[in-house]
Amino acid sequence: MYRDRMCGDLRAEDAGKTATLAGWVNRRRDHGSLIFIDLRDRSGITQVVFNPQLNEAAHAAAEDLRAEWVIQISGEVVKRREGAENPELPTGDIELVATSLTVLNPSLTPPFEVRDDIDVDYATRLEYRYLDLRRPRMYSRLALRHKVVKLMRDYLDEKGFLEIETPILTRSTPEGARDYLVPSRIHPGQFYALPQSPQQLKQLLMVSGVDRYFQIARCFRDEDLRADRQPEHTQLDLEMSFVEQEDVLNLIEDLYIYVTERALPDVEIEKPFPRLTYAEALERFATDKPDLRFGLEMATLTEIVRDSGFGVFKTVADSGGVIRGFSAPGCAGYARKEVDEITSIVTSAGAHGLITIAISKDASSIRNISPENVRSVIKSHVELDTVRKICTATGAAPGDMVMMIAGPEGVVNTALSILRNHLGRRLDLIDTNQVSYLFVVDFPLFEWDEDESKWAAMHHVFSSPRPGDEEKIDSDPGAVIGQLYDLVCNGIELGSGSIRITNRQLQERVFELIGHSRADVAERFGHLLRAFEYGAPPHGGAGLGVDRLMMALTGDDGIGDVIAFPKTQQAVDPLFDAPAPVEPDQLEELHIAIVQRPSE
RNA sequence: GGCCCCGUGGUGUAGCGGCCUAACACACCUCCCUGUCAAGGAGGAGAUCGGCAGUUCGAAUCUGCUCGGGGUCGCCA
Numbered sequence: 152m153y154r155d156r157m158c159g160d161l162r163a164e165d166a167g168k169t170a171t172l173a174g175w176v177n178r179r180r181d182h183g184s185l186i187f188i189d190l191r192d193r194s195g196i197t198q199v200v201f202n203p204q205l206n207e208a209a210h211a212a213a214e215d216l217r218a219e220w221v222i223q224i225s226g227e228v229v230k231r232r233e234g235a236e237n238p239e240l241p242t243g244d245i246e247l248v249a250t251s252l253t254v255l256n257p258s259l260t261p262p263f264e265v266r267d268d269i270d271v272d273y274a275t276r277l278e279y280r281y282l283d284l285r286r287p288r289m290y291s292r293l294a295l296r297h298k299v300v301k302l303m304r305d306y307l308d309e310k311g312f313l314e315i316e317t318p319i320l321t322r323s324t325p326e327g328a329r330d331y332l333v334p335s336r337i338h339p340g341q342f343y344a345l346p347q348s349p350q351q352l353k354q355l356l357m358v359s360g361v362d363r364y365f366q367i368a369r370c371f372r373d374e375d376l377r378a379d380r381q382p383e384h385t386q387l388d389l390e391m392s393f394v395e396q397e398d399v400l401n402l403i404e405d406l407y408i409y410v411t412e413r414a415l416p417d418v419e420i421e422k423p424f425p426r427l428t429y430a431e432a433l434e435r436f437a438t439d440k441p442d443l444r445f446g447l448e449m450a451t452l453t454e455i456v457r458d459s460g461f462g463v464f465k466t467v468a469d470s471g472g473v474i475r476g477f478s479a480p481g482c483a484g485y486a487r488k489e490v491d492e493i494t495s496i497v498t499s500a501g502a503h504g505l506i507t508i509a510i511s512k513d514a515s516s517i518r519n520i521s522p523e524n525v526r527s528v529i530k531s532h533v534e535l536d537t538v539r540k541i542c543t544a545t546g547a548a549p550g551d552m553v554m555m556i557a558g559p560e561g562v563v564n565t566a567l568s569i570l571r572n573h574l575g576r577r578l579d580l581i582d583t584n585q586v587s588y589l590f591v592v593d594f595p596l597f598e599w600d601e602d603e604s605k606w607a608a609m610h611h612v613f614s615s616p617r618p619g620d621e622e623k624i625d626s627d628p629g630a631v632i633g634q635l636y637d638l639v640c641n642g643i644e645l646g647s648g649s650i651r652i653t654n655r656q657l658q659e660r661v662f663e664l665i666g667h668s669r670a671d672v673a674e675r676f677g678h679l680l681r682a683f684e685y686g687a688p689p690h691g692g693a694g695l696g697v698d699r700l701m702m703a704l705t706g707d708d709g710i711g712d713v714i715a716f717p718k719t720q721q722a723v724d725p726l727f728d729a730p731a732p733v734e735p736d737q738l739e740e741l742h743i744a745i746v747q748r749p750s751e
Numbered sequence: 752g753g754c755c756c757c758g759u760g761g762u763g764u765a766g767c768g769g770c771c772u773a774a775c776a777c778a779c780c781u782c783c784c785u786g787u788c789a790a791g792g793a794g795g796a797g798a799u800c801g802g803c804a805g806u807u808c809g810a811a812u813c814u815g816c817u818c819g820g821g822g823u824c825g826c827c828a
Binding site: 178180181182183184185186187189196198200202203204217218231232234235237239240243260261262263264266268269270271272273274275324325326327328329347348350372374375377378380499500501607608609610611612613614665709719720721723 | 752754755758761762763777778779783784785786787788789790791819820821822823824825826827828
């Protein structure tokens with residue numbers, strides 16, 4: 152037995168007992184004769200004392216110890232002498248007086264120190280990920296993730312869900328993200344695809360009568376990476392039979408409350424989860440994934456300013472664009488430099504510029520503002536009354552600054568949403584102790600793809616229209632509302648789900664609208680459509696990102712730290728140095744030849 | 752594929768045309784030290800400044816290309 156206690160366990164009441172600990176040397180403090188070692192394992196740190204007068208051999212051995220050596224120590228737990236307690240450590244009231252030391256494994260000098268309060272180059276961290284993960288901050292993320300996933304399993308088990316594995320080697324499907332492909336050795340020239348999600352498989356499980364399915368499923372997408380995207384991510388995939396949208400939403404809400412309250416007992420959750428329609432979310436927050444931990448709600452000003460006399464407004468409004476904005480509280484005093492900084496945020500998001508109106512805090516009220524109270528480029532072009540209307544619409548008060556953007560609706564919303572999030576942080580409006588879930592519902596089923604001049608599924612092709620909207624598929628596709636929902640947390644889109652189409656004819660109309668030929672559909676989706684003809688129960692579910700949930704719960708800006716072994720933005724694993732070339736023999740077996748493109 | 756930021760001893764930074772024979776902190780090595788806990792003190796070793804090419808009398812510093820990391824747009828049903 153290497154140990155009988157963990158390094159984070161020992162307390163004052165253990166004083167007098169003997170204990171054997173094993174772990175890593177976190178730090179060595181050598182006083183010449185007295186040597187202190189902070190011994191670390193995943194549970195915490197215990198201070199070990201080597202006193203030459205008490206045990207000369209152990210002390211002599213301790214002189215060689217260095218950071219990250221793996222050692223085993225036996226000794227007596229003693230209460231620290233008065234004044235020598237360390238209130239920073241849970242074990243700070245005691246120390247282990249070493250009677251024996253065994254070096255289990257020495258360590259090279261690590262490339263970076265194993266501690267939380269240092270910032271190391273990301274590539275170096277990934278190359279030495281095993282050292283990076285020794286940092287308490289990183290370990291706590293692994294532990295929290297384990298807990299969250301276990302809570303999900305516990306809850307769903309309790310509710311009668313079956314966890315079922317689905318194939319990783321499956322078939323490429325059209326649309327969606329680029330697939331990761333796996334060549335077949337047995338079938339020359341043919342490929343498996345790694346699943347982007349187990350979507351069709353779980354629907355087949357519903358046809359199979361499984362009734363309630365879930366899976367902590369790995370999903371693969373060969374697309375460019377972002378802070379919140381990895382080539383492979385994990386989703387909580389679930390599906391239920393004989394349910395309506397309301398049933399699914401209620402289950403998800405209950406599940407996420409269950410998980411969050413148990414994983415993070417100290418955070419506040421708004422219950423029940425607010426629900427916004429897609430249209431309402433865009434109208435109020437300029438995005439379909441608003442962070443509801445703060446306000447800063449939008450106002451549409453197009454009609455107020457269209458004929459106000461400011462040329463830009465007129466031009467944009469008459470060409471079908473919009474003018475929207477919001478009030479940034481207490482920002483009237485922003486200097487030119489700060490406004491420029493904010494402007495560059497919206498211009499890099501595609502907007503032409505930012506129009507601001509600062510209302511001096513000297514104004515007694517919006518009703519009584521005078522020209523001296525207003526600072527804005529549009530001041531000389533518009534009536535004071537227009538300024539009043541803008542302030543009323545955006546809810547601006549004296550001391551605030553209205554920020555407006557004019558342009559095509561999509562660009563305006565993107566820029567305003569980025570700006571809103573920026574100001575939420577900048578003005579410190581976010582209560583980080585709050586976890587704010589929200590459902591966005593009533594998404595349109597289809598969106599017009601400008602590039603390809605065709606209709607495309609907003610979510611995926613299996614989502615069902617709202618009852619009564621089926622007729623519009625042919626007459627007015629853009630107006631079809633789907634039984635489609637997103638779960639959003641702290642401004643992060645966790646995932647989405649829908650009630651599925653279970654009627655073959657309806658499914659074929661959808662395929663037709665988005666431009667799949669009959670032959671193509673038969674080839675690619677024939678298995679699913681055939682299944683639907685053998686008694687498919689009404690069903691629906693969702694796929695919800697686990698990495699992103701962890702990112703929301705930890706407050707991280709990216710998903711890299713909640714994944715044990717993530718990849719870089721170039722989809723490289725610096726630890727394994729993957730991807731990598733393979734032996735010619737392997738390629739030969741797979742019937743693959745590497746072709747050099749002329750340009751390369 | 753586009754745009755933006757970053758790249759200086761092991762780690763994190765400073766230096767931004769000559770003062771650089773490159774500075775500082777931590778880590779590392781040697782020595783001193785019995786109550787430290789980011790221990791302290793004295794000393795030491797360690798980087799031709801990501802790479803290549805150019806501009807210049809002179810480049811860590813300017814330019815171009817390239818490699819690597821990050822952010823973002825496109826993309827991500």
